[in-house]
Amino acid sequence: MEKIDCRSLLETELSELCAEKGLSKFRGRQIFQWVEQKGIRDWREMSNISQADREKISQFLSLRPADLIREQKSKDGTRKYLFGLADGERIETVLMGYEKDRSRDRQTICISTQVGCPVGCLFCATGMEGFKRNLTVGEITGQVLDVLRILRQENPGSKITNIVFMGMGEPLFNYKAVLKAISILNSKNGQNIGMRRMTVSTSGVVPKIIQLAQDNPQVGLAVSLHSSRDEVRDKLVPINKKYPLASLMAACRTYSQITKRRVTFEFALNNTNTNKSEAQGLVNLLKGMMAHVNLIPVNPVQGSGVHRPTREEMLMFKKILEEAEIAVSFREEKGLDIDAACGQLRQRLECERA
Ligand code: SF4
Incomplete structure (x- = not known):
């Protein structure tokens, strides 16, 4: 039986699924909080769920966080992450802090929605490489969770306040997945990021x-x-x-x-x-x-x-x-010293591998 990617599910879907599998609906909420709020990477981290239930959960749900391949840090605070996905594809995520503007304390993450891009804009490194595939809902939300996990290892109080769907890919060509990812990231028991703090770029x-x-x-x-x-x-x-x-x-x-x-x-x-x-x-x-x-x-x-x-x-x-x-x-120009434009880090690593 193929397992369902937990990061792709809404809280309501998780609760229904838990009920179907003979667990209490409340387990669905707990799993959602562990996965979408705390960003766990292993079921064993769910400390308020019994080992027997954790084993049951792991039989029908999968948790496949992306691997961090490379992180670049700019002098201006911008960070760029290259993540490896389960099938070996690679995507980029950029975090832009606005430290100068302390009144707003804004941390904006720029996330990818596709591997490659079919649009082919002339000045874009991603567009030059063509289109491979759409990202799943879990691969989209996962970028926020995995970056936050890295940030929280340095500073446990770290938060991401704004999201722009402006990384690799054309978000509106992966419309259903992007809309569902927005709902998950907006969830009260997840990251609780306001709808008005999210921007879709096309x-x-x-x-x-x-x-x-x-x-x-x-x-x-x-x-x-x-x-x-x-x-x-x-x-x-x-x-x-x-x-x-x-x-x-x-x-x-x-x-x-x-x-x-x-x-x-x-x-x-x-x-x-x-x-x-x-x-x-x-x-x-x-x-x-x-x-x-x-x-x-x-x-x-x-x-x-x-x-x-x-x-x-x-x-x-x-x-x-x-x-x-x-x-x-x-x-404001961000991360000029670290290949922060869309697709540049991936392009550079492909060149290094060739
Ligand atoms: S990723 Fe954006 S800028 Fe690049 S080719 Fe696609 S639509 Fe154009």
Whole structure:
């Protein structure tokens, strides 16, 4: 009999399963707390459950935490983890602390949703490698649990406060698993991370943007825009050929109408898009919308052919948006010294192995 991955189950599902297997429903809650709140890696850690019940549980549930392959620490506090999964695939997770901003004491984790990615953005190390498979719900929630476990070994009071689904993969191509992972991470008896502290990032999967607004209007939406012109975006973010800017912006407006929330637009400034006509185009696209623009100087990725613009060009771009009264900020750069951009650490290790 194939065992069920415990990290993929909601508390209610665990309780039902326990009842089916002749255990009390309350055991389901206890297991959920041990797994999703305390992040155990071995059933023997469940100290308030009898050995006989632990043995029974281990016959129908599996607990397969990922292996930490490498950890990199940046001078700015950012940490990057490379995890090995049960089938030998590897994924990356990034933790960004905002120590300077002590008032909020924020620890944001950036998690992956797929092994590789089918979208193939021009400047992305993950996209260059193609798509392997979707992550399971347990592999998605597991990144939070395994990173927290590492942090708590150093500081038992450690907490993760915010989650961005912005690591390897297109989250909206693994929609069902991402939505379930959000519910598990939001659970009172799990990590209890507020829906509004979680953000799903997409390259622009139009039908799923609208579905997300209907299914979970609480969670935040970020769109990797990177250009205001179809002919440029077709190259930078190839999914644009399927869902061009007009349909993407219409979906974002619908999202805002349903959720009453603003959309964050990510714009990676590089040599192909940091000019006046792009900035003006962006102003036209966002006119009257509830929107915030994050400008990010593109991270140098080997072999991508795109590079950073000058500081003057970036400031000029920002000024045009500000003059049009569009909310805009430079996203704080994190972990430049440790391959923190999506897919870079994995790419580097593949090179080392080759
Ligand atoms: S940037 Fe995101 S959507 Fe684009 S290829 Fe990389 S992982 Fe995929």
